[in-house]
Amino acid sequence: MKALLTVIKRIHRAAVCTRRQLRSSSCARRSGPCPSPEPHGALVTGSSWELVQRLRTQVEVRPAFITEEEETALLRELEPGLRKKRYEFDHWDDAIHGYRETERVTWAPACEEILDRVRAAAFPADSPLLGPVHVLDLDKAGYIKPHVDSVKFCGSTIAGLCLLSDSIMRLVKEDCSKEWLDLLLPRRSLYVLRDEARYKFTHEILKDEESVFKGQKVPRQRRVSVICRNLPA
Numbered sequence: 001m002k003a004l005l006t007v008i009k010r011i012h013r014a015a016v017c018t019r020r021q022l023r024s025s026s027c028a029r030r031s032g033p034c035p036s037p038e039p040h041g042a043l044v045t046g047s048s049w050e051l052v053q054r055l056r057t058q059v060e061v062r063p064a065f066i067t068e069e070e071e072t073a074l075l076r077e078l079e080p081g082l083r084k085k086r087y088e089f090d091h092w093d094d095a096i097h098g099y100r101e102t103e104r105v106t107w108a109p110a111c112e113e114i115l116d117r118v119r120a121a122a123f124p125a126d127s128p129l130l131g132p133v134h135v136l137d138l139d140k141a142g143y144i145k146p147h148v149d150s151v152k153f154c155g156s157t158i159a160g161l162c163l164l165s166d167s168i169m170r171l172v173k174e175d176c177s178k179e180w181l182d183l184l185l186p187r188r189s190l191y192v193l194r195d196e197a198r199y200k201f202t203h204e205i206l207k208d209e210e211s212v213f214k215g216q217k218v219p220r221q222r223r224v225s226v227i228c229r230n231l232p233a
């Protein structure tokens, strides 16, 4: 938990901007179509049909949000910095096991265009955003334990691009662990958590051994996520 909170505190101090202030972007500029959310049920399952329905506007998974070329462009930009760091495994009290992380304010134009698309898909137009983007590199053996992002430093919406691996994100209601959702996050998808799903449910990324969706094993490889957040209101 501490590592994630530290990051969130650190990025809070850096530049802030709103989506309107970012360069405009449109789906037309990318090489492929800009997929809208998959029928909710296909990539989201949960403890009850009612819960899945209730959270359908607060939990989004958009498969194939980026192309293979865009994934390569993001990784080309991120890998040199990540390679200089060691995966951290040994802090028993951290929210994350087997990870390295960084944050980035300035991106190459091709990557900035992808991030503009993420911001346009995830955040209301006037929402003040955290300037730096959080990058989390999970080793194949790494995983993220259940946690709720700090409300002090992070607003109503979390949006993450998933690179290199499929994975399962689990949401569990903080005051009623019988209520849960599992999200299948395919490689190159975008997920968005909003409002109650972000504030009242813990989220976690399952370890490889537990990575099963609707009874099907979803092998977890090394996974890099690129996460955008807004600021608290």
Ligand SMILES: O=C(O)CCC(=O)C(=O)O
Pocket: 004, 136, 144, 149, 160, 203, 204, 205, 225, 227
């Ligand atoms: O890697 C991810 O997509 C999830 C990251 C996460 O749990 C967080 O930043 O709070």
